[in-house]
Amino acid sequence: MSKELLTSGHSVSNGTDKDPLQEYYYLISQAPFEVAILRGRDFVIEMANDAALAVWNRSREEVIGLPILTALAHINIHVFYNILTEVYITGNPFTASEMPFTITQNNHTETQYVSFSYTPMRDLNGNVFAILCSGSNVTELVTERQKREAKEQQIHQERQNFYKLLMQSPGIMGVLKGPEHRFELANTLLQQVVGFNRDVLGKTIREAVPELEAQGFVQLLDQVYQTGKPVVGEEQLVQLDKQGNGELEDRFFNFVYQPIKDEEGLSEGILVHAVDVTEQVRTRKVIEESEQRFRTLIENAKDIITLNDARGYYTYVSPAIKSVMGYTEEELLGKPWFHFIHPDHIPTLIADNYLLRQPGHSLTYQLRFQHKDTTWHWVETQITNMTHIPYIGAYVCNFQDITLQRNAQEFLEQSEERLRQLANLVPQIIWTAATDGTVDYFNDRWYEFTGFEPDSTGTSWINILHPDDVEHCLAAWKYSIQTGHFYQVEYRFKDRIQGGYRWFLGKALPIKDAEGTIIRWFGSCTDIDDQKQWTEELERLVQLRTEELQRSNDDLQQFAHVTSHDLKEPLRKIRVFNSLLIKELGDNLSDQAKLYLQKMTSASERMDSMITGVLNYSGLNQLEHTQSEIDLNQILKAIENDLEVVISQKNAVIHYSNLPAVQGYGVLLHQLFYNLLNNALKFSRKDTPPQIVIRSQYLSPDKMVSFLRSECKDIIVPDSDQEYYVIEIEDNGIGFEPSEAKQIFRTFARLHSRDQYEGTGLGLALCKKIVERHNGFITANGKSGQGAVFYIFLPLERR
Numbered sequence: 001m002s003k004e005l006l007t008s009g010h011s012v013s014n015g016t017d018k019d020p021l022q023e024y025y026y027l028i029s030q031a032p033f034e035v036a037i038l039r040g041r042d043f044v045i046e047m048a049n050d051a052a053l054a055v056w057n058r059s060r061e062e063v064i065g066l067p068i069l070t071a072l073a074h075i076n077i078h079v080f081y082n083i084l085t086e087v088y089i090t091g092n093p094f095t096a097s098e099m100p101f102t103i104t105q106n107n108h109t110e111t112q113y114v115s116f117s118y119t120p121m122r123d124l125n126g127n128v129f130a131i132l133c134s135g136s137n138v139t140e141l142v143t144e145r146q147k148r149e150a151k152e153q154q155i156h157q158e159r160q161n162f163y164k165l166l167m168q169s170p171g172i173m174g175v176l177k178g179p180e181h182r183f184e185l186a187n188t189l190l191q192q193v194v195g196f197n198r199d200v201l202g203k204t205i206r207e208a209v210p211e212l213e214a215q216g217f218v219q220l221l222d223q224v225y226q227t228g229k230p231v232v233g234e235e236q237l238v239q240l241d242k243q244g245n246g247e248l249e250d251r252f253f254n255f256v257y258q259p260i261k262d263e264e265g266l267s268e269g270i271l272v273h274a275v276d277v278t279e280q281v282r283t284r285k286v287i288e289e290s291e292q293r294f295r296t297l298i299e300n301a302k303d304i305i306t307l308n309d310a311r312g313y314y315t316y317v318s319p320a321i322k323s324v325m326g327y328t329e330e331e332l333l334g335k336p337w338f339h340f341i342h343p344d345h346i347p348t349l350i351a352d353n354y355l356l357r358q359p360g361h362s363l364t365y366q367l368r369f370q371h372k373d374t375t376w377h378w379v380e381t382q383i384t385n386m387t388h389i390p391y392i393g394a395y396v397c398n399f400q401d402i403t404l405q406r407n408a409q410e411f412l413e414q415s416e417e418r419l420r421q422l423a424n425l426v427p428q429i430i431w432t433a434a435t436d437g438t439v440d441y442f443n444d445r446w447y448e449f450t451g452f453e454p455d456s457t458g459t460s461w462i463n464i465l466h467p468d469d470v471e472h473c474l475a476a477w478k479y480s481i482q483t484g485h486f487y488q489v490e491y492r493f494k495d496r497i498q499g500g501y502r503w504f505l506g507k508a509l510p511i512k513d514a515e516g517t518i519i520r521w522f523g524s525c526t527d528i529d530d531q532k533q534w535t536e537e538l539e540r541l542v543q544l545r546t547e548e549l550q551r552s553n554d555d556l557q558q559f560a561h562v563t564s565h566d567l568k569e570p571l572r573k574i575r576v577f578n579s580l581l582i583k584e585l586g587d588n589l590s591d592q593a594k595l596y597l598q599k600m601t602s603a604s605e606r607m608d609s610m611i612t613g614v615l616n617y618s619g620l621n622q623l624e625h626t627q628s629e630i631d632l633n634q635i636l637k638a639i640e641n642d643l644e645v646v647i648s649q650k651n652a653v654i655h656y657s658n659l660p661a662v663q664g665y666g667v668l669l670h671q672l673f674y675n676l677l678n679n680a681l682k683f684s685r686k687d688t689p690p691q692i693v694i695r696s697q698y699l700s701p702d703k704m705v706s707f708l709r710s711e712c713k714d715i716i717v718p719d720s721d722q723e724y725y726v727i728e729i730e731d732n733g734i735g736f737e738p739s740e741a742k743q744i745f746r747t748f749a750r751l752h753s754r755d756q757y758e759g760t761g762l763g764l765a766l767c768k769k770i771v772e773r774h775n776g777f778i779t780a781n782g783k784s785g786q787g788a789v790f791y792i793f794l795p796l797e798r799r
Contacts, residue, residue: 039130042067055137076102087118094118113142172274181205181221195242224257225267231257252281307394312336324401326372342368359388378406429525437481466492466501484510502529630666632659639674646681656694660725663797664774672770675763680731691732699724712779723796730789735782
């Protein structure tokens, strides 16, 4: 066979040797792929190997020598026929891959696929006389690939649907791909949790949320990827930098790291599913803390708290049972309540049981509970049905021991009965009232006096009050009810027997419990009508005596004034003649005579001072009644000027500043402070220069009480609502004994002899009278050898 015959498109020899074409046909018939030669324009099947016959599903006899349209009528050959025609006419080869065609056999049509080439065969003249068809049936390959592609498409679609579902999921969803955990998907909730300012898609977990690595979450992801086993976390604390400013926010999540595996079971990614449970965790913690506080409260409560099941058996007993009833908790647990309740109460509790079956219903009882020592204790208990509350599911009982209260109540009731019996024996009207002032009891004297029906309490007493007394009597009673102050008022009740009205003194005091709360009022009405008449008569007599005494005082003051002047005249003459006698006799007098004359002069001077003091003392009441504002600083400056010589001689120092201005009489206040400062200088210690400190302070009514308690315990303030200035004059002189404090203010009182300290004994008495004239009071404290303090209390003008 020549080489030309083996080359498609080359001419065929017409030699007489063995036909090389037949040999060529033989060779290609052995090819493992489909080969056929189609001759002429009708494409007569000249040769087809076994592989082609197998595809056509025909025997050689059925196709050789026949045109393809005839031989292959069961195949949809028209597309191939058209291609063959074009190759035959143009002489251009044609190649196709995976060309589909249909074949029908046994009334069954199926599609198959073939990859083929059509190559023109030429004669020696270059004319196409046949077409070499070679190909391969690739139906199985195409079918497998199509199945594979369909499966891949299905998988892709399912993944897209899955991702879409993840994106719309109400939970936090994300998909991490590869061992570096790169975000392939992140739904809106995940983006919201990590912060919208972070674009996580396409980034690794370390790049997108770097703060998670230090918290161990990246290591968990590595573990899931490497082992292929999921990891579940519950209420896991995660700290996130949502704002991107470095401040970590605490959040809590339930999460699952689920590995995503390929067909071979190897990890290719991780599905992250999480739920933000921050609020639930915080709420639970609040509840747990509340429950712990509640449990602590129960465990430390003095009241006993128990839980009982529907049968009445104790399922919980608080520790207070030990201190109150002597039992341990274990001694009650698992036992029914009726083992400990006095038999007298059980019928009532059983009868009320149907009420307690209603959820939330509550009942309160006072009953007896048996102590471990077998004695019966009164308790007050409240039973509440909380079986409908899941975390309780029981009947809750709390009770406290009221044995002492019950005993006290019984004692009080017995005492009240004895008091009523006693009240009916006294001559006064006795009554009691509730805390709101409503009278709820009168003794028999009331009904005897009024003639009212028994048990007519309430406000019946107002009906027999004198009309002029109703307003002030009710006002006083209302004030006492509101403030708790002692009630005392005089009023007139109508006398049904003798007519007219009789005067009564009403008194009432509040009765308080151990905590100081008023629980009732106890009062009395005492008939003072006779006493009232005696008092009015006594006041009339006192007025007469007062007027008479005033006249006597006026006469006495006149007498003192006249007498003093009458005494001063001969005294003046004595002093004049004594002076003339000394002047005339001069040195002719003996020493003894001179001593006598000196004593006469000294005595006359003392007598003159005493007469002047008496005149001043008796003349205080003759002053005008008009006061003015007096600056005590100016008063003291004037006195310092008057005593300048004495102050200088004794090297005395007087300290004062910012003294108040007071309402008073300037002349008298000058005399007051002059006497006190003069005394401080006079009664100084010989070896110590006088130090005199004058200070003042304002005293409100409250401060006044505390000041007197600490400094002047012997003083009783006549007006508890008055404000005062207290002026203190303290010196470092010879002082006096504390027992002599009141004595020094008496007229002509002296603590020392005239030989030691000169004076009339009227100075401090005059001071006391001046202070009293200003509606104030004066007192003093001292210690012998340590000085003295004088306290002058001057009232402020009422606003």
